[in-house]
Amino acid sequence: MKKILYFCLIIVIAATLMACDSQPKTITFLTNRTDLKNTILKDAQEQFAKYYADKGWNVRVETVTDYENIVSTRISGNNYGDVLLIPQTVEPKDLDKYFHDFGTVEEMKAAGWTGVNTKAFNGNVYGLPVGLQSSGIMINLDVFNKAEVEPATLTTPALFLNAMLKIQSYGKKNIADWKAAFHTQTATGWGLAQWAGGITTAAGDPDYLNYILPWDNDAFWNETNNTAGNIGKMYELLYDLIVNDVVESSPTIDEWEESKIWFAQGKIAAMSVGSWAIDQFEKVAESIEVGRSDDVGYMPYPFEADDNKLYVSIASDYTIGIAKNTKAKEVAVAFAKWFVDEFNYANKTGNIPPKVGAKYPAKIEAFNDSGAILVEETPATITLEGALSLAEKNAASSITDEKRIALWDSVWILDYVATAFDVRDNKKSTTSKELLQAIQNKWNNGISAVIEQYGNKPNR
Template sequence: MNRRTLLALAAGAALLASGCTGTGSSTKGADAEAPDDPAKVSGTITVLTHRTDLVQDGTMKKYAAEFNETYPKVKVEFDGITDYEGEVKIRMNTENYGDVLMIPSVIEKKDYPRFFASLGSEAERSKKYRFTDFTTVDGKVYGQSPLGALPGFIYNKKVWRQAGVTEWPTTPAEFLAGLKAIKSKTDAIPYYTNFKDKWPLSQWTDAKGSVSCDEQATTRLAEGNPWAEGADLRVADTLLHDIVHEGLVEKDPTTTNWEASKPKLAKGEIATMWLGSWAVIQMQGAAKQAGADPDDIGFMPFPAQKGGTFCAVTSPDYNQAVNVNSSHKEAARAWIDWFTEKSGYAQDNLALSPLKDAPLPGVLKPYEEAGVKLLELDDSKGAEVKSIDNRSEVGIYKPDYRQELVDLARGARKGDVDDFLDGLGEKWTETQKSLGS
């Protein structure tokens, strides 16, 4: 998983379908059946992908070669797209948007049957796969993510040990104390905001559910105030504010650099960043290139517990779907099933497998050993949350308001943090009322 993936997960998640009208396909409600006999499946399929890096370095071609060992009569071609969201949105105003594609976040959930063929019932697929609820419409599933991720703090274990902190903090206060120890006992920047690149700030919304250990966290956003006292986003945003306000970040957040931050964390010049499990492999790679020890890269959950247990929310990457207009739906479905179950894509990216019975990746071994509870959020109210977010212009999946929060915390703008967060809550709940939520 790379930066573009997370941009799609976070910033892209707030987009609505205002600019995508589609063609009103006459094949609405079509199914992409799983093939019974691989030897009889044939045709050439085009797979649209945001993973241009894997197309360019030949990795996707290797996956296709392995796929052909099972499906010899299917030819797989890849179309790697840099501006995936923007370009695919335009293509979807026609019927020519590949045979297999990652579902652009611009498409509203209710419109999935217009654009994609069903992969089967949610009741059946949910027994085997994670994340089925994210693409379910009227009981049918229209997409499947090939991997998942968990939110958490990427940290340099060596630096934290040098500061005398060997156990994961269990409260925001303990976490702040750990960062203060790093500042006083090491030369590392305790926390790095990645303010200038913006998108990492939107990752803080992923704390929802992890703080409260509540699988209904998305429903709470749709029905309540995300910044009420003790609510997930109130706790997360207050922690971010306090980290900055206490001077535990880089000297000038406006000069941060995402790419440069990776080797700095790997070498111990930066101690901590809030990102997700997807970033571990990137930090380990940076460590190898910098001559540092990849084993120094750690991953810890948000500092909050329920009943003495940490919780972490699992979330899907882009969901693969079959174009409802495809002439080779069976071959396209074969690719999705194989890529999800047999390709090793999740393992190659040290990511969470979409298969419920698959073991956790090695990077999450500490989570398993510590008994961290993994949650899959109920996304049945996800579309309502996006509508409220869009109409209110709060932007919980965008970086803007957290840039304002950081500026507030570092004194670059005037204001009180409680008033600021209360104001977000008022805008949110007023919009709820106007939409009848």
């Protein structure tokens, strides 16, 4: 009997080993970065093969244009590779349907991973950030230095505005073909929406976005104190920059590509943009004769919290996930973790690595050393999920109002900024108070919808 059991055990083990050995050793990785196909991604393929040479594992990289639409369709058709950047179209409730989890949020954080809340659901992590990004202000350090302005001292809106006035005066007097102390990127639309990335800094609280803002009657304007509200002070600064004429001359001409060159030439001193753009600005600076990548700097939005600290939110752009239908899960998981950790893809693309102790890009390291505290915005609990989007959906003066206050949407802020430019050009006399009060009134309508569905603001 023992011999029979022993023989059966050998058969089971052999079958298991054969099954494991029969699993594919080459996996397919889908990514949107067509621009990196022959550089960083090619290097990743070669290094992964060397790293796991003893196992014979390899990765085939497939770059996809129109990534969101094409890959979303492929997911529906059950043909989406082994490892991929999870499309934003995949709803949280469907993550488990299409992707394997890496473990619980607590387990991943304990292992040193950050940014894991981005693609987590019911406590499980389905996507690892390929890189984290922060929001802030790109600055030309050479121009700041020549105008005798120290970025680290600019911790309040008033100090920042005065610095821009000083730089504008210096630029007009000393720099040929001077453009602006601060370029708002108004004509792009999306450039203005970048200011929403400063909400956590302005509020000074990583809980603010999901636990306070949907119920905040003082978000844009505080009637009690007769001052700009918790995040209204951010948009008040934008208004002040415009009416004080330290910005671009025309708000209707898209100058994004040109502005990168002007910035490198020292004709623009600052602009609001995510850290994802640092790499672009450095490359432009190195491509022109008078540019220097060392002049590209980055600073937090100038909103010091009550505890005298500057809080800066970090968030993931894309996360890397493991296809639920992969036949090579072991290889896929190994590649995903290796790509983000050992290969340090984030550092190579100018982003913040999502692993504690990983090397930061130089500009982000300096940003971190400046005293800014990088924090993750606290995700909403399952019971509060959707409260913010409901507030945004209903933050309008009427059902036909197309300028509802959706934070990352450019429509409402374009309207706000257009008025500020008209004030600058002496076409209107509308104050920032009047504008922010009108925005707060719309936001209050959103709050009413939130209270009706979710109840009053939760206790924290």
